[in-house]
Structures are given as C-alpha cells and as structure tokens.
Amino acid sequence: MAHPNSKDRALRERAEAVIPGGMYGHQSVRLLPDDYPQFFSRGKGARLWDADGDELLDFMCAYGPNLMGYGDELIDAAFTRQLALGDTLTGPTGLIVELAEAMTAMVAHADWAIFCKNGADATLMALMVARAHTRRKTVVLAKGAYHGAAPWCALGPAGTTPEDKANRILCDYNDVASLEAAAASAGDDLAAIFAAPLKHDAFVDQALPDPAYARRARDLCDAAGALLVVDDVRAGLRIARDCSWSAVGVAPDLSTWGKCIANGHPISALLGADKARRAAASVFTTGSFWYQAAPMAAALATLERVRETPYLEHIQALGEKLREGFAGLAATHGFGLRQTGPATMPLFLFEDDPDLRQGFCWSSEMLKRGVYVHPWHNMFLCAAMTAADIDQALEAADGAFKALKSQSPTLAPVEKMRFLAA
Ligand SMILES: Cc1ncc(COP(=O)(O)O)c(C=O)c1O
Structure with a gap:
C-alpha cells in the first residue's frame, strides 16, 4: 500500500x-x-x-476486463500461441472470421461484427454507422451515461468544442416521458438512441433497466427509422450470454462490446443487425491494431469458456x-x-x-x-x-x-x- x-x-x-x-x-x-x-x-x-x-x-x-481471472492459463496460452505465429500482420488471419462467427452466434440480434481496440472505438463506430444508415445527425443518450472518452461523449468539457456535442439530446435513464421528449425534439433528424444496458453511472445508485423504457426506446427508433444502440462495453457478459437487454426482451440494432471479451487482451467489437450492414460497410473506419490476431485468439478462448461453463x-x-x-x-x-x-x-x-x-x-x-x-x-x-x-x-x-x-x-x-x- x-x-x-x-x-x-x-x-x-x-x-x-x-x-x-x-x-x-x-x-x-x-x-x-x-x-x-x-x-x-x-x-x-x-x-x-x-x-x-x-x-x-x-x-x-x-x-471490467478481468472476467475469468487474471492470467487465466488457457486464455493466455491461446494468446501466446497466436503471438508466436503472428499478431499484427499485413492482413487479418482467419481468426477474425471465426470470432465474428462466434460473436454473432452468441448475440441474438447480431448478424455481423467489426473489431477494434477500445470501447470508445466501438461506440464511435456505432454512432458513425447510425449516421450513415439514416443520413441524419442527432443522437439521444442518457444524462451522465458513459460511452467513452471520445469528444462526442467525453464527460468533461476540457479539450472538446460545443460542436463536438452539438447533435446530442440528453434524457433521463428509465424515464419514458423524457426519452419521448428527447426523441420528439430530434424531429426528423434522429439517427440513434444510445442506451446503457443499465444505469451504471459513477457516484450515484445504479438502476436496472425498466423494460417499459427499453421497449419504448425500441419503438421510438422503429417509428423514426433510427437505430437503437446498446452499449454493452461494461456490462457485457456479466448479465447475459447475449446482449444485456435480452434480459428485458429488447433487441437493439447495434451493440458495442469491449473490456472483458478477451479477458483483458485488447479487443472490442461493434455488432450489428442485417439492417445496418450496408451502412457499416460504407463507413471507413480502421486502426493499425484492429486486426491483431493474438487478442482474437484470446477472445475465442474466452467465449468458449462463456459458452461452456x-x-x-x-x-x-x-x-x-x-x-x-x-x-x-x-x-x-x-x-x-x-x-x-x-x-x-x-x-x-x-x-x-x-x-x-x-x-x-x-x-x-x-x-x-x-x-x-x-x-x-x-x-x-x-x-x-x-x-x-x-x-x-x-x-x-x-x-x-x-x-x-x-x-x-x-x-x-x-x-x-x-x-x-x-
Ligand atoms: C459503458 C461504456 N462504454 C464505453 C466505454 C469506453 O470503453 P474504453 O475505455 O475501452 O474506451 C466504457 C468504459 O468504461 C464504458 O463503461
């Protein structure tokens, strides 16, 4: 100490x-x-x-990243085996396909996957895909919800401009009326509703999702042709072996994952439904380390444990x-x-x-x-x-x-x- x-x-x-x-x-x-x-x-x-x-x-x-235990021998062995074969190469290995298959098989709403490094990469991509899909700008999210430290969602003002956060409308988590008002004030410009799977803000009591709130978010997105995003970066795999809102019977169009999906090895993911596939393919998004094979091997070993234990x-x-x-x-x-x-x-x-x-x-x-x-x-x-x-x-x-x-x-x-x- x-x-x-x-x-x-x-x-x-x-x-x-x-x-x-x-x-x-x-x-x-x-x-x-x-x-x-x-x-x-x-x-x-x-x-x-x-x-x-x-x-x-x-x-x-x-x-959050430690799900199965620090230094888990089987997961780390999968990681180091792949490291010895090759990690960051000129192109991805077949593991990226295997991992996309494993994640879309596990998460009911998902038909495709894109892998990246941090949760903030995945939430930013979700925003871009929603905007590409709808050709609109506005996103509704809950006050105080954390979706990463990128300028569009950073909690503090330092280093960000008002423009970075201009196309956001905030609502109160679990408050259907405030969600409806936020969606209404987006007019015909609603690209997405971003939802934390539960209220897990710092300094205040947590709150499980009210199923009525989750269902209303789904309905509002459907009515507006917008995409519903569940940000499962923090809660993913600690509530369900599926998207966390499967527990309340609501399927999003996009979900974001990170932290524990490879038990601490660096990888995150955006998962999406067919509806958003074309938009996802149209967005140019990438990173030097997004194709790393060793964390993918670790993720496959982690998901096997998730499925089988x-x-x-x-x-x-x-x-x-x-x-x-x-x-x-x-x-x-x-x-x-x-x-x-x-x-x-x-x-x-x-x-x-x-x-x-x-x-x-x-x-x-x-x-x-x-x-x-x-x-x-x-x-x-x-x-x-x-x-x-x-x-x-x-x-x-x-x-x-x-x-x-x-x-x-x-x-x-x-x-x-x-x-x-x-
Ligand atoms: C719900 C949620 N979304 C996104 C993020 C951002 O993830 P990362 O820190 O890996 O960028 C976090 C991180 O704590 C998170 O809790």
Missing part, C-alpha cells in the same frame, strides 16, 4: 515529472482514498499485488452472497448501506454520506484488510473468485464497519470532494 517511502510513492514522484497529472483517466487514484496504491506489479486469478508487494483481493477486475451463474451466486453478507453486517453495525445494480457489478454507497467520507473511510479500512473495493464506481466480480474469497471480503467488512464506527471519519478527502463538487 502507499506507505511513505514506498515504491508506490517513488513511482508517483517520477510519474509527476513525465505523465500529465501524474496519471490520467479512470486508473488515476486522484479521486480515491490517499492510501490506495497507484501502481501494481502483478495479477493472478482474483488477486492483485501492488508495487510494494501487498496482496489484494480485487473487486475492480481492471474496471457456468461462470455467469457462479459470479451471480457469489455476488448475491456478498450482497447479503454486506447487508447483514451493515445492519449489525448500524450503517445504512445502499447496494445497487446487478450482483455481478455491485455498487455500495452509504446513506447520508453526500461527500462520500464514510465510503472513503470504509474503503480504506477494507484496503488495510487486503480487499480492494471502490467508494463510488461499480465493482466487478470475476469467475476466479471463490466462496472463500467472499468470506474474506465479509470478514474484512466486519472489521471495516467496526473501525468506521470507532472513528469519526475525519479522514475525509476534503480536497478531493471539492474537486468533485467543482
């Missing part, structure tokens, strides 16, 4: 000099408790080792055990803890904790007990976790709640909270 004089501290000092802000993006620990390590040296299964060698049971799973039922059962255990402990220790979202992607927020000081304090106490949790972002379970790991997390939570009770959380990250409020 980040003790003074630790390797972590030394790396942070060096990083300050050569990495803007010391670290960027979602893996910067700037908005986490001060004792959270910034740097790691190793991961195996459900565990991480930070740069100082401290072992942590990891409930962030690399912010009860990994999903396993993480659902563990997630329920964790949720019940935390609820019981919170009640025993007299804390109000809101647990929201699917059990496989839990988010914990304390009641009456507007500046998250209890959450920070509790997370910090969990870290001291060897468990890495997040005070304001949804977490993830992976299939390498066991019931014994959940017991370890519950034991740590018992201690963390006790510690929280015995201290007034003056460890409040006041500066961080000011940053958040700004």
Whole structure:
C-alpha cells in the first residue's frame, strides 16, 4: 500500500515529472482514498499485488476486463500461441472470421461484427454507422451515461468544442416521458438512441433497466427509422450470454462490446443487425491494431469458456452472497448501506454520506484488510473468485464497519470532494 517511502510513492514522484497529472483517466487514484496504491506489479486469478508487494483481493477486475481471472492459463496460452505465429500482420488471419462467427452466434440480434481496440472505438463506430444508415445527425443518450472518452461523449468539457456535442439530446435513464421528449425534439433528424444496458453511472445508485423504457426506446427508433444502440462495453457478459437487454426482451440494432471479451487482451467489437450492414460497410473506419490476431485468439478462448461453463451463474451466486453478507453486517453495525445494480457489478454507497467520507473511510479500512473495493464506481466480480474469497471480503467488512464506527471519519478527502463538487 502507499506507505511513505514506498515504491508506490517513488513511482508517483517520477510519474509527476513525465505523465500529465501524474496519471490520467479512470486508473488515476486522484479521486480515491490517499492510501490506495497507484501502481501494481502483478495479477493472478482474483488477486492483485501492488508495487510494494501487498496482496489484494480485487473487486475492480481492471474496471471490467478481468472476467475469468487474471492470467487465466488457457486464455493466455491461446494468446501466446497466436503471438508466436503472428499478431499484427499485413492482413487479418482467419481468426477474425471465426470470432465474428462466434460473436454473432452468441448475440441474438447480431448478424455481423467489426473489431477494434477500445470501447470508445466501438461506440464511435456505432454512432458513425447510425449516421450513415439514416443520413441524419442527432443522437439521444442518457444524462451522465458513459460511452467513452471520445469528444462526442467525453464527460468533461476540457479539450472538446460545443460542436463536438452539438447533435446530442440528453434524457433521463428509465424515464419514458423524457426519452419521448428527447426523441420528439430530434424531429426528423434522429439517427440513434444510445442506451446503457443499465444505469451504471459513477457516484450515484445504479438502476436496472425498466423494460417499459427499453421497449419504448425500441419503438421510438422503429417509428423514426433510427437505430437503437446498446452499449454493452461494461456490462457485457456479466448479465447475459447475449446482449444485456435480452434480459428485458429488447433487441437493439447495434451493440458495442469491449473490456472483458478477451479477458483483458485488447479487443472490442461493434455488432450489428442485417439492417445496418450496408451502412457499416460504407463507413471507413480502421486502426493499425484492429486486426491483431493474438487478442482474437484470446477472445475465442474466452467465449468458449462463456459458452461452456457456468461462470455467469457462479459470479451471480457469489455476488448475491456478498450482497447479503454486506447487508447483514451493515445492519449489525448500524450503517445504512445502499447496494445497487446487478450482483455481478455491485455498487455500495452509504446513506447520508453526500461527500462520500464514510465510503472513503470504509474503503480504506477494507484496503488495510487486503480487499480492494471502490467508494463510488461499480465493482466487478470475476469467475476466479471463490466462496472463500467472499468470506474474506465479509470478514474484512466486519472489521471495516467496526473501525468506521470507532472513528469519526475525519479522514475525509476534503480536497478531493471539492474537486468533485467543482
Ligand atoms: C459503458 C461504456 N462504454 C464505453 C466505454 C469506453 O470503453 P474504453 O475505455 O475501452 O474506451 C466504457 C468504459 O468504461 C464504458 O463503461
């Protein structure tokens, strides 16, 4: 952990000099408790080792990519076998066809696939395909929903222009009236409705999709001739072995995938229905590394595991055990803890904790007990976790709640909270 004089501290000092802000993006620990390590040296299964060698049971799973366990031997063997044969070549290998076949067989709405690297590549392509298909500009999306860090959807204003976001209309997730109003104000220019499979925004409770909202999004797209996009980059394969909105019986025209589809190897995908095939073929979109064969081999091995093992039922059962255990402990220790979202992607927020000081304090106490949790972002379970790991997390939570009770959380990250409020 980040003790003074630790390797972590030394790396942070060096990083300050050569990495803007010391670290960027979602893996910067700037908005986490001060004792959270910034740097790691190793991961195996459900565990991480930070740069100082401290072992942590990891409930962030690399912010999603770790689905089957870090360093999964079969998946990594498929990756390295292909690496030895060839990875980035002058053209793709046959694996791209195999992978497109595997993904379209798994995801009911999909008839074709395009592969890329990051989730943001896939969401940008979805936008371009929808615009090419409809020859219109406007996209409806939910306020606060994250679809990547490209200028059209970046959360912050820095480095973007008003024009980048000009053709967007925001609605409230799960609010049918606001969705209808947004679609109506697009007039005859609606290209797409972008939907997160659930509300999984940071800092607020998660919300599962209201089936009526999902169905209305489908109907509005059909009525307008627009495309419905489900952004499954984060939730994909942790809710269903299909598009996550299959759980509410709604099929999109396009879905975006990334993060865990190759268990941490770099690959993402845009999947689409026949309806959008011609538009997808017309858009020029590519990248030097989009055809890499080794991540495709890893994705094929991951999808085989998805099809042939009860990994999903396993993480659902563990997630329920964790949720019940935390609820019981919170009640025993007299804390109000809101647990929201699917059990496989839990988010914990304390009641009456507007500046998250209890959450920070509790997370910090969990870290001291060897468990890495997040005070304001949804977490993830992976299939390498066991019931014994959940017991370890519950034991740590018992201690963390006790510690929280015995201290007034003056460890409040006041500066961080000011940053958040700004
Ligand atoms: C729902 C969603 N869409 C898109 C993205 C962007 O993915 P990436 O960070 O791989 O570009 C993310 C990343 O967290 C995400 O959660």
